Amino acid sequence: MTITEDRPAYKWVGTRPIRHDGYDKVVGKARFAADRNFPGQLHGAFLRSPHGHARILAIDTAAAEVMPGVKAVVTGADFPDLPVGNPERDTGINLMARDAALYVGHVVAAVAASTRAEAEAAAAAIEVRYELLPVVLSIDESMADGAPLANPDNRTAFSGSDDPSNLATVTPLERGDVDAAFEAADVVVEREFDTAWVHQGYIEPHACVVDVGPDGRADVWASSQGHFRVRSQTAAVLDWDTARIKVTPAEIGGGFGGKTTIYLEPVAALLSEKSGRPVKIVMTRDEVLRATGPAPASKSRIRIAATNDGELTAIDGWIGYAVGCTNDMAGFVGAMSVASYKFPNLKMEFVGALTNTPRSAAYRAPSAPQAAFAIESVIDEIAQALDMDPIELRLKNAVVEGDLTSMGGPHPRVGFVECLEAIRDSEHYRSSVPEGAARGIGTGFWFNIGEQSSATVNLNEDGTATVITGSPDIGGSRASMALMAAEELGIDVHRITPVVADTESVGFTDVTEGSRATFATGMAVVNACRELVEELKARAATILGVGADAVEWVDGAAVAADKDPLPLAGITAKAKGTGGPLTVTASLNAGGAGPSFAVHCCDVVVDDETGRVEVLRYTTAQDAGTAIHPSYVEGQMQGGTAQGIGWALNEEYVYDDDGTMLNASFLDYRVPVASDLPMIETIIVEVPNPAHPYGVRGVGETGIVPPMATIANAVSRATGVRLSSLPMSPPKVLAALDER
Amino acid sequence: MPRAHLMTPLRRFADGESVIEVEGATVGEMIVELDRLFPGLGEMLTMGSSAAVDGLIHAEPEFLAVEPDADVYFVAPLTGG
Structure with a gap:
C-alpha cells in the first residue's frame, strides 16, 4: 500500500519490474567473494588473541613457517606504524594487533598455506607471550573513576585534550530551560534502560582474494559495501599508493553497515606479496561474531516532562554507548537521532566509552535504535499516564518542516x-x-547522507543502454538506477543493463551507507542521462536536418515539427556518422539527503x-x-x-x-x-x-x-x-x- | 552577514557562543574568520566535515557558497549503516 502526495506521472519510476540481478541469484550464478578462485591460490588463516586485553611481549613464528604447505606468515611487525591521529590507524590496528591485543579474537598473526587446514594448523603453532592487562567490559567499568585504559591510544574526539582516555566522544546538547520546564510539568516520567551488543547478522561472512603481482600492483576481489573504501583503507593501512590497488566488487550477501570497513584485505595483500601467490581469506561464522563490528551496547537514563494536554515540554537524559576497543563516533551520531519531537527544552549528553570488545560498526541507522528504544518507551508511559492515544500524543508533538533538528x-x-x-x-x-x-x-528517525557518486551511461548501437556505477548493490540499487535511467531516456527498463564496476572502470564513489545509493548515485545517473538526452537531441537534429532547438525529447524519441519521431535506436544506429559513441559520465557530491x-x-x-x-x-x-x-x-x-x-x-x-x-x-x-x-x-x-x-x-x-x-x-x-x-x-x- | 551555528560540544571552543555572525562568501571563508576570532575553533570545524546550510546537509562544504543571510550549522562527521 502506498500513500502519495501529488507528483508527476511517471512511466517507469514506481513500477516493480523483475530485478536485473534476480536470475543470477535464483539459479546460483551470482558470484560472491568466496566463489572466486585462482590458479596457485593460497588460503589464509588467523591466530587470534585468547585474552581480552594483553600486552604482546613476543611472537615466535619459526615453527609455523616450516610447516607443510606454509608460504607466508605476517604479524603486526609487517605493517607500517601509522601515527596517532591518522584516520585509518585504528582500522589497521583492529585488523592486526601491534603492541597489545585489545579483545578476545583480535588477530595477532596470519598464515597463508596451500590449504586452509594447513594454514590453520600453522597459525595454531605460532607462539605468543602475553602480559595480561585489566579487561574493561562495560560502560560502567569504562567510566569508573580510576578505570584501567581499554586502549591507551585513545583520545576523546573534539575535546582538545591529548590525554589518554576511555571516552571516545562526549556530546552535550542543550536548548531552552530544562529545569523550569520540569518544575512546571504536570507529568514527569523517568526511566533507565540498557541494550546488549548485537550483530548485523549478514549471512555472507567477510571474504576476499588478493593477488599482488611482481610489479607490486594488487588485484582485490572483495565483499563490501564500498569497494572504493576497501581500496582507500587498504592503501592507508599499508601506506601504499592508491593506484597500486584495484578492487573488483563481488555480489554481497548482506552488510547492513557491517561491511563499511575492512578486516581482511591488507592482511591478504601482505601474505600475497610475501608468497607471490593469490591469497584467499574467508571468515568463519565464529570469527564474524567474535571479531567484526557489532552495534554498541548501550545504557541510558531518560526523563520527559509533559503537560496534561499532551505537550512534551522537556527531555533530559544521558545515553552511553560501549563502542569497543577503538574510538568511534557512535556516541556523537546517537546525538543526531533525537529529532522527532519539538521538545522546546532539551538537555542531553551522549557518550561513547571504550571497552575491550570488538571495534563496533554501523548497523543500519547507527546508534539511533538504542536512543529510540529509551525515548519512545518513556513517551509511551506518558501517553498511559495521560490516558491519551499514543499516536495522538505523538501527532501533537511531531516535528514538521522548520522545527529544529538535533544539530540545531x-x-x-x-x-x-x-x-x-x-x-x-x-x-x-x-x-x-x-x-x-x-x-x-x-x-x-534517521537523517541519511549524500556524499560522492559517479555514473557512466553508455548507449549501445541498437538503442540499449548500460548504466555503470560504483555503488555495491546491497538493497536493490541496480534496479533503481535502471528505472531512473529508463524514465529519463524513455526506453524499456529491461533494455538497460545496470552494472557495478571496479575501481578502475568508474569514477570514485563513496561507500554504500547512510541510505545514500539510490539518492546520490541515482542523482548521478539522472544527471548523466539528462546530459545524454541533450546530446541525443543534437544528433537527431543532424539526422533530421533541423535546428538543434527544434528537437524535443518525448517518450524515448526525438520529435520535431513536420518530421516522423526518431526513436533512440535510430539515433544510436547513426552514432558513428554523427559524432561517435554516445556516452556520458556524471559525478557529484550530493547535498540534501x-x-x-x-x-x-x-x-x-x-x-x-x-x-x-x-x-x-x-x-x-x-x-x-x-x-x-x-x-x-x-x-x-x-x-x-x-x-x-x-x-x-x-x-x-x-x-x-x-x-x-x-x-x-x-x-x-x-x-x-x-x-x-x-x-x-x-x-x-x-x-x-x-x-x-x-x-x-x-x-x-x-x-x-x-x-x-x-x-x-x-x-x-x-x-x-x-x-x-x-x-x-x-x-x-x-x-x-x-x-x- | 551569514550566521554560524555551533552545536553544544563546539561552544567550548568559542567562549560559549552558540551563534556567531561572520563574514564569508563560502563555508571555508567563514571557518577562517571563526578561527581568527576563536583560535583553535577552525580545526574543530574542519574535523567536523559536514555542514547544514539553509536546511540541507553537505559533506566537506569548504567551497560551498553561502548567501549573506545564510544560516550555517556545523556538524561533526556523519555516518550511516
Missing part, C-alpha cells in the same frame, strides 16, 4: 506526521486488539509461563520520498523490522568475565527466522524530498529504529510492567513478571 538547524520537508496518520488510519490500528494480546506503537521517519505498530502476546513473546501482527509506515522500486522499499522496511524484532527479543552477545563471547554461532546467537515472524505489512508514505530530481529519500536504515520500543511498549501494556532491558528474552520477561 531546521528540518526540511519531512513526512513524520504523514507516517503517524498512515498508521492511525490503517486497518491494523483501527482493528480490535486480539484477545489476550496488547498493541504497541513506536517511531524512528532527505530525513526519513517510520512509525510501527505491533500486536503481541506474552506467555506467562515461559516468558516468550510472540509477535502476532506488525505494520510499518515509512516515508520513502518517492519509491523508485516499491518492492525493494518494502523489502528494506521488512528487513529492518525483522532485524529489530531480533534485537528486541533475542539477540545479545554473552561474554564471560574475561571478555570471551560464549555464543558465537547462529545456534546460540538467536536471529529471528521466518517462523518467528508474522507477515510484516508495509505502508509506503511518499513525501518527496525536494532535493532529489525524483524526490528520493533513503529507506535502508530507518526501519530498524522503531521495533525495539514498539515491541517493548506492547509487552509492557500486555504485562503491566515496563520492560527496560534488551533483549526481552524469556528469562528477563519472566523475571519482570515475577516482580509485578
Whole structure:
C-alpha cells in the first residue's frame, strides 16, 4: 500500500519490474567473494588473541613457517606504524594487533598455506607471550573513576585534550530551560534502560582474494559495501599508493553497515606479496561474531516532562554507548537521532566509552535504535499516564518542516506526521486488539547522507543502454538506477543493463551507507542521462536536418515539427556518422539527503509461563520520498523490522568475565527466522524530498529504529510492567513478571 | 552577514557562543574568520566535515557558497549503516 502526495506521472519510476540481478541469484550464478578462485591460490588463516586485553611481549613464528604447505606468515611487525591521529590507524590496528591485543579474537598473526587446514594448523603453532592487562567490559567499568585504559591510544574526539582516555566522544546538547520546564510539568516520567551488543547478522561472512603481482600492483576481489573504501583503507593501512590497488566488487550477501570497513584485505595483500601467490581469506561464522563490528551496547537514563494536554515540554537524559576497543563516533551520531519531537527544552549528553570488545560498526541507522528504544518507551508511559492515544500524543508533538533538528538547524520537508496518520488510519490500528494480546506503537528517525557518486551511461548501437556505477548493490540499487535511467531516456527498463564496476572502470564513489545509493548515485545517473538526452537531441537534429532547438525529447524519441519521431535506436544506429559513441559520465557530491521517519505498530502476546513473546501482527509506515522500486522499499522496511524484532527479543552477545563471547554461532546467537515472524505489512508514505530530481529519500536504515520500543511498549501494556532491558528474552520477561 | 551555528560540544571552543555572525562568501571563508576570532575553533570545524546550510546537509562544504543571510550549522562527521 502506498500513500502519495501529488507528483508527476511517471512511466517507469514506481513500477516493480523483475530485478536485473534476480536470475543470477535464483539459479546460483551470482558470484560472491568466496566463489572466486585462482590458479596457485593460497588460503589464509588467523591466530587470534585468547585474552581480552594483553600486552604482546613476543611472537615466535619459526615453527609455523616450516610447516607443510606454509608460504607466508605476517604479524603486526609487517605493517607500517601509522601515527596517532591518522584516520585509518585504528582500522589497521583492529585488523592486526601491534603492541597489545585489545579483545578476545583480535588477530595477532596470519598464515597463508596451500590449504586452509594447513594454514590453520600453522597459525595454531605460532607462539605468543602475553602480559595480561585489566579487561574493561562495560560502560560502567569504562567510566569508573580510576578505570584501567581499554586502549591507551585513545583520545576523546573534539575535546582538545591529548590525554589518554576511555571516552571516545562526549556530546552535550542543550536548548531552552530544562529545569523550569520540569518544575512546571504536570507529568514527569523517568526511566533507565540498557541494550546488549548485537550483530548485523549478514549471512555472507567477510571474504576476499588478493593477488599482488611482481610489479607490486594488487588485484582485490572483495565483499563490501564500498569497494572504493576497501581500496582507500587498504592503501592507508599499508601506506601504499592508491593506484597500486584495484578492487573488483563481488555480489554481497548482506552488510547492513557491517561491511563499511575492512578486516581482511591488507592482511591478504601482505601474505600475497610475501608468497607471490593469490591469497584467499574467508571468515568463519565464529570469527564474524567474535571479531567484526557489532552495534554498541548501550545504557541510558531518560526523563520527559509533559503537560496534561499532551505537550512534551522537556527531555533530559544521558545515553552511553560501549563502542569497543577503538574510538568511534557512535556516541556523537546517537546525538543526531533525537529529532522527532519539538521538545522546546532539551538537555542531553551522549557518550561513547571504550571497552575491550570488538571495534563496533554501523548497523543500519547507527546508534539511533538504542536512543529510540529509551525515548519512545518513556513517551509511551506518558501517553498511559495521560490516558491519551499514543499516536495522538505523538501527532501533537511531531516535528514538521522548520522545527529544529538535533544539530540545531531546521528540518526540511519531512513526512513524520504523514507516517503517524498512515498508521492511525490503517486497518491494523483501527482493528480490535486480539484477545489476550496488547498493541504497541513506536517511531524512528534517521537523517541519511549524500556524499560522492559517479555514473557512466553508455548507449549501445541498437538503442540499449548500460548504466555503470560504483555503488555495491546491497538493497536493490541496480534496479533503481535502471528505472531512473529508463524514465529519463524513455526506453524499456529491461533494455538497460545496470552494472557495478571496479575501481578502475568508474569514477570514485563513496561507500554504500547512510541510505545514500539510490539518492546520490541515482542523482548521478539522472544527471548523466539528462546530459545524454541533450546530446541525443543534437544528433537527431543532424539526422533530421533541423535546428538543434527544434528537437524535443518525448517518450524515448526525438520529435520535431513536420518530421516522423526518431526513436533512440535510430539515433544510436547513426552514432558513428554523427559524432561517435554516445556516452556520458556524471559525478557529484550530493547535498540534501532527505530525513526519513517510520512509525510501527505491533500486536503481541506474552506467555506467562515461559516468558516468550510472540509477535502476532506488525505494520510499518515509512516515508520513502518517492519509491523508485516499491518492492525493494518494502523489502528494506521488512528487513529492518525483522532485524529489530531480533534485537528486541533475542539477540545479545554473552561474554564471560574475561571478555570471551560464549555464543558465537547462529545456534546460540538467536536471529529471528521466518517462523518467528508474522507477515510484516508495509505502508509506503511518499513525501518527496525536494532535493532529489525524483524526490528520493533513503529507506535502508530507518526501519530498524522503531521495533525495539514498539515491541517493548506492547509487552509492557500486555504485562503491566515496563520492560527496560534488551533483549526481552524469556528469562528477563519472566523475571519482570515475577516482580509485578 | 551569514550566521554560524555551533552545536553544544563546539561552544567550548568559542567562549560559549552558540551563534556567531561572520563574514564569508563560502563555508571555508567563514571557518577562517571563526578561527581568527576563536583560535583553535577552525580545526574543530574542519574535523567536523559536514555542514547544514539553509536546511540541507553537505559533506566537506569548504567551497560551498553561502548567501549573506545564510544560516550555517556545523556538524561533526556523519555516518550511516
